[in-house]
Amino acid sequence: MKIKKLLYIIPILILAFSACDYIDEPYTEGNGTVNPTDTVKRKILLEDFTGHQCPNCPAAAVVAHQLEALYPGQIQIVTIHAGFFSQMVSPNYLIDFTCTEGVALDTYFGVSTIGNPNGLVNRKEYSGSRVIGPNDWPSKVAEFLAMEPDADINLGCSYNDGSGAIDLTVDVDFFSDFSNDIMICAFLTEDSIIAYQKNNDPAVGTTPEIANYTHMHVLRGSMNGTWGDTLTTGGVSANDSYQKTINYSISTGTWDTEHMHIVVFIYDATTLEVIQSEEIKLK
Amino acid sequence: MRTLLSVIFIMTFLATGYSQDLLPNSSIQGDFQTDFQYYFEDSLIGAPNVPEKLLSNGYLNLLFTNGNFNAGIRYENYQNVMQGFDPRYEGSGIAYRFAEYKHKDFEITVGNFYEQFGSGMVFRSYEERSLGIDNSVDGIRLKYKPFSGVYLKGFIGKQRFFFDKGPGIVRGIDGELSLNEFIPKLSTSKWRYTIGGSFVSKYQEDKDPIYKLPENVGSWAGRLSLTNGKIIFNTEYAHKINDPSTVNNLIYKDGEALLVNLGYTVKGFGLMLSAKRIDNMSYRSDRTATGNVLMINYLPALTNPHTYTLEAFYPYATQPNGEMGFQGQLSYKIDKGTLLGGKYGTYVALNYSRASSLDMQPINDTTLVMAKGTDGYTSDFFALGDELFFEDFNIEITHKFSSKVKAIGTYALISYNSDVIEGHTDGMFYANVGVLDLTYKVKPKKAIRFEMQHLWCKQDEGNWGMGMIEYSIAPKWFFAVLDNFNYGNPDKDKQLHYYMMSFGYTRNAGRISVSYGKQREGIICVGGVCRNVPASNGFLVSITSNF
Numbered sequence: 001m002k003i004k005k006l007l008y009i010i011p012i013l014i015l016a017f018s019a020c021d022y023i024d025e026p027y028t029e030g031n032g033t034v035n036p037t038d039t040v041k042r043k044i045l046l047e048d049f050t051g052h053q054c055p056n057c058p059a060a061a062v063v064a065h066q067l068e069a070l071y072p073g074q075i076q077i078v079t080i081h082a083g084f085f086s087q088m089v090s091p092n093y094l095i096d097f098t099c100t101e102g103v104a105l106d107t108y109f110g111v112s113t114i115g116n117p118n119g120l121v122n123r124k125e126y127s128g129s130r131v132i133g134p135n136d137w138p139s140k141v142a143e144f145l146a147m148e149p150d151a152d153i154n155l156g157c158s159y160n161d162g163s164g165a166i167d168l169t170v171d172v173d174f175f176s177d178f179s180n181d182i183m184i185c186a187f188l189t190e191d192s193i194i195a196y197q198k199n200n201d202p203a204v205g206t207t208p209e210i211a212n213y214t215h216m217h218v219l220r221g222s223m224n225g226t227w228g229d230t231l232t233t234g235g236v237s238a239n240d241s242y243q244k245t246i247n248y249s250i251s252t253g254t255w256d257t258e259h260m261h262i263v264v265f266i267y268d269a270t271t272l273e274v275i276q277s278e279e280i281k282l283k
Numbered sequence: 284m285r286t287l288l289s290v291i292f293i294m295t296f297l298a299t300g301y302s303q304d305l306l307p308n309s310s311i312q313g314d315f316q317t318d319f320q321y322y323f324e325d326s327l328i329g330a331p332n333v334p335e336k337l338l339s340n341g342y343l344n345l346l347f348t349n350g351n352f353n354a355g356i357r358y359e360n361y362q363n364v365m366q367g368f369d370p371r372y373e374g375s376g377i378a379y380r381f382a383e384y385k386h387k388d389f390e391i392t393v394g395n396f397y398e399q400f401g402s403g404m405v406f407r408s409y410e411e412r413s414l415g416i417d418n419s420v421d422g423i424r425l426k427y428k429p430f431s432g433v434y435l436k437g438f439i440g441k442q443r444f445f446f447d448k449g450p451g452i453v454r455g456i457d458g459e460l461s462l463n464e465f466i467p468k469l470s471t472s473k474w475r476y477t478i479g480g481s482f483v484s485k486y487q488e489d490k491d492p493i494y495k496l497p498e499n500v501g502s503w504a505g506r507l508s509l510t511n512g513k514i515i516f517n518t519e520y521a522h523k524i525n526d527p528s529t530v531n532n533l534i535y536k537d538g539e540a541l542l543v544n545l546g547y548t549v550k551g552f553g554l555m556l557s558a559k560r561i562d563n564m565s566y567r568s569d570r571t572a573t574g575n576v577l578m579i580n581y582l583p584a585l586t587n588p589h590t591y592t593l594e595a596f597y598p599y600a601t602q603p604n605g606e607m608g609f610q611g612q613l614s615y616k617i618d619k620g621t622l623l624g625g626k627y628g629t630y631v632a633l634n635y636s637r638a639s640s641l642d643m644q645p646i647n648d649t650t651l652v653m654a655k656g657t658d659g660y661t662s663d664f665f666a667l668g669d670e671l672f673f674e675d676f677n678i679e680i681t682h683k684f685s686s687k688v689k690a691i692g693t694y695a696l697i698s699y700n701s702d703v704i705e706g707h708t709d710g711m712f713y714a715n716v717g718v719l720d721l722t723y724k725v726k727p728k729k730a731i732r733f734e735m736q737h738l739w740c741k742q743d744e745g746n747w748g749m750g751m752i753e754y755s756i757a758p759k760w761f762f763a764v765l766d767n768f769n770y771g772n773p774d775k776d777k778q779l780h781y782y783m784m785s786f787g788y789t790r791n792a793g794r795i796s797v798s799y800g801k802q803r804e805g806i807i808c809v810g811g812v813c814r815n816v817p818a819s820n821g822f823l824v825s826i827t828s829n830f
């Protein structure tokens with residue numbers, strides 16, 4: 001009788017042990033289908049919250065750049081230095097990579113209190129949180145890129161070397177309806193800043209710090225505030241088009257304008273989710 | 284909120300006079316806890332500006348029982364989340380609700396539940412409120428006892444993720460056989476024999492465009508326990524298949540863990556020896572999760588959980604990616620009436636624990652250890668690595684001098700690898716900590732207690748001194764004043780005092796405590812799981828009640 005009862009358990013055990021997926025090498029995907037050929041592509045805003053004293057952050061930057069390489073032109077990375085790991089500490093960490101807008105975003109989304117590195121992918125909320133770990137960025141980005149674009153952004157920029165004045169023109173064409181107000185934001189980023197960075201991943205560089213780390217996509221500020229301007233109120237319909245001009249002046253000599261970009265994105269004012277993004281070199 | 288009020292109303296109705304005729308023998312029990320803190324910005328100690336000024340965490344448990352049927356809820360309120368807890372808790376709602384029915388040897392639970400298989404190395408869902416941990420499973424659990432001494436459990440569900448659920452499905456079965464119950468001849472044996480085994484699997488979709496990730500990750504464990512009145516021996520081995528995750532840097536190596544405990548206890552003497560090997564055993568229902576969320580398993584710490592403030596400055600957090608740990612504990616009572624025992628006897632407790640790295644070797648000449656998207660490393664099961672993570676040797680002596688005076692003296696030598704434990708790059712900290720705790724009973728119910736502590740450290744924040752006076756009127760009142768002084772901080776501007784004043788009042792099943800002062804930034808750990816506590820300056824009020 002006991003043996004008979006135990007026999008009932010065997011199918012459960014077989015079922016349970018079959019719930020395993022062993023993966024054989026190579027562990028990487030072929031990625032033969034990731035480049036859609038449509039004229040307009042969905043573009044993703046990836047905000048990487050980091051700090052020069054964050055030892056795990058260089059590995060996260062590698063993930064962001066892997067995605068940039070995998071989906072050329074479709075990932076706009078903004079690296080935001082904020083929180084504990086962005087503090088300036090003598091003698092090697094005396095460059096202030098933070099900016100008012102970056103700190104405000106970090107405070108609002110609560111990223112550094114959860115921990116660095118972490119990021120936002122199009123500021124979309126998943127399971128009640130918008131904060132996404134670096135190893136989840138590829139999945140979330142792939143999910144977005146599998147969808148048709150909802151809008152297209154075209155940018156034109158002129159920069160006056162003498163005065164530091166920037167004239168940015170933005171054309172937005174919508175392909176989908178949105179019922180809420182739409183906001184537009186223009187961030188200034190700077191690349192190729194060589195400085196110290198803490199690091200604990202020997203695959204990325206020397207540990208415990210990299211003396212000549214190349215800081216990329218560093219958020220330097222916004223041309224129209226942390227949350228941008230209203231592009232339109234009361235929603236939009238597919239085929240609606242909007243134009244916007246944004247003017248801004250930077251203090252000449254503060255940043256290396258040869259290595260600066262403007263990242264522009266539009267987002268739903270209610271859900272905060274980014275609809276489309278685009279990037280243009282300052283010069 | 285309306286849902287909550289409805290649930291409370293229904294449960295109250297069921298358990299009160301109106302329902303007595305309908306549901307005799309029903310009862311309702313509960314407990315309530317709220318902590319709220321008023322924050323002042325303090326740039327000297329690094330306490331940030333808190334825009335809300337006042338933050339609060341609150342919890343209410345209600346449990347309804349009627350015969351074989353139980354049902355319960357927990358309402359939680361974080362408005363907003365107190366500093367040091369994960370801000371993703373923000374909000375309020377019913378975070379836990381369940382219904383349970385028992386019939387003879389069968390038990391079914393639907394909704395949320397906590398459960399543990401063996402020592403928890405393949406599955407443990409639990410709540411540790413002080414750390415902000417709640418990985419309860421929301422699903423179905425069955426328990427069945429087919430024969431005497433045979434205990435089976437099975438479950439399926441998703442884990443709590445703040446006020447939502449994680450993306451992965453977790454399912455598991457566990458069987459335990461008590462040989463003393465199963466085999467009648469052994470029922471009178473002094474030895475108790477128990478064997479058990481578990482299997483747990485998680486499912487999470489693979490959407491990663493870069494790596495091929497396993498969607499189903501299984502783990503299994505086997506365990507054995509032998510005890511009699513004096514000797515206790517238990518061991519568990521766990522194995523997990525490839526589970527690339529954020530915690531293990533996306534390596535595909537299998538994981539395994541072994542835990543062994545051996546103890547011997549007689550009156551006045553106790554010895555416990557424990558050892559463990561943990562190799563790539565982080566196991567979560569979201570492979571990208573970090574911090575204290577969505578943990579499927581629990582990896583026990585083999586270190587002494589210090590209670591005195593300065594001894595607890597440098598606590599150890601279990602390293603799921605790999606560690607070898609050992610702990611020995613010896614307790615001995617020196618008989619009363621002897622030179623060292625005095626009139627009441629003297630208790631001596633010695634404890635030594637050590638955790639170090641695994642011996643990790645590269646898988647080939649061209650691949651770094653722990654390189655992403657590889658098999659990670661190879662490791663000899665019994666070989667120790669070179670890197671020390673943590674070491675603690677401590678002694679505690681408790682002696683009662685008279686019916687009025689009792690003293691506890693402790694000394695701890697701690698080595699703490701901040702790079703590994705905190706993920707920083709500040710290197711090793713070596714701390715010596717001495718504590719003297721004196722209690723003087725003024726009257727049978729009134730006592731005054733003095734704590735004097737000192738921490739010597741040449742790294743980190745340097746030396747600390749601490750003094751505390753506490754006056755208690757049992758069982759209702761206590762008053763305390765303390766000061767932690769970081770007089771040895773290498774930065775003279777940070778040689779600061781951290782004062783704290785507090786009092787508490789207990790009445791029946793209710794308790795309120797109020798404290799005001801400064802708290803340094805630090806880490807608190809429970810069972811090897813830790814959270815960072817930011818510096819703060821302000822009032823803290825805690826209220827608890829059972830009913």
